[in-house]
Amino acid sequence: MSQRQSAKVLDNQPVGPSVYLLSLEAPAIAAAARPGQFVMLRVSPGPEPLLARPFSVHGVRGGKLLILYQVVGKGTELLSRARPGQELLAWGPLGRGFGLEVERPALVAGGMGVAPLAFLAERLEERSAAFEAFYGLASRETLTAWDPVSGEGAFYLEDWGWHGASEDGSQGHHGLATQPLEDWLERAGSPPGAVLACGPLPMLKAVAAICAKRGLPCQVSLEAPMACGVGACLGCAIPAAGGGYLRACQEGPVMDASTVDWDKV
Ligand SMILES: Cc1cc2nc3c(=O)[nH]c(=O)nc-3n(C[C@H](O)[C@H](O)[C@H](O)COP(=O)(O)OP(=O)(O)OC[C@H]3O[C@@H](n4cnc5c(N)ncnc54)[C@H](O)[C@@H]3O)c2cc1C
Ligand code: FES
Incomplete structure (x- = not known):
């Protein structure tokens, strides 16, 4: 409530x-x-x-x-x-959050998408649930000098064992978060129960396509301009697969990727 x-x-x-x-x-x-x-x-x-x-x-x-x-x-x-x-x-x-009842999920965060996924990772850790996590940033600089747990001191997501990528090559893989995700999916003995992602729209589109190609369930957190946040203004409409719209603030922000019309978002 x-x-x-x-x-x-x-x-x-x-x-x-x-x-x-x-x-x-x-x-x-x-x-x-x-x-x-x-x-x-x-x-x-x-x-x-x-x-x-x-x-x-x-x-x-x-x-x-x-x-x-x-x-x-x-x-x-x-x-x-x-x-x-x-x-x-x-x-x-x-809004609707991520489904937690997933066997060994793969988390993918791009930019400020780290914000909800760090909370998700924390809740999974509290349940001793196994998961893999991937992040992509513009640059290593974005990560410098912050610790989302204590709010103090320098901290890098590597300390959590997350697989990193940066667009300028200053941290982890040189490129986008989707590359380490794909590399890991190739290597992983058994597929993740689902991929759970939050980040810029192009990243979410790419993650949704990777999952669709492999038949993997995928949950994405979609951003949209929000005036009311409670379903009344329809400002946050996301084109739905099969027609119509989904309200990011009510049916989302976390949606099953298969319910989104990615060509129209
Ligand atoms: C469900 C949801 C969760 C969010 N969580 C976070 C979060 O944890 N941390 C965080 O930093 N931001 C988050 N955002 C984005 C945040 O709401 C916007 O950055 C903020 O509203 C911008 O307000 P502003 O007045 O500073 O910018 P404005 O003056 O309103 O806009 C400035 C620029 O930012 C762009 N912009 C505005 N809103 C967004 C948006 N939603 N996505 C992309 N670009 C936008 C505008 O197009 C414009 O170019 C979230 C958005 C949604 C919908
Ligand atoms: S923000 Fe008003 S309906 Fe979603």
């Missing part, structure tokens, strides 16, 4: 170039959040911007809700200025 609550900013630190880790006191949302779900957040206590912005749940620590975000425009720039003690309005958790 989603909650609307005033959330106190506990911390809001830069953890990479234009990337911040926000910690909010939001016990009701934190208690209910599942990996892949998101919150709508008013990024400033003032009237501007009017619309809340959607952010994936990156983690929970007791009553604390963690959000990992990149500054891309006005709203996220304002959010980066939020200081401890400030109250922001948040509602959530919203």
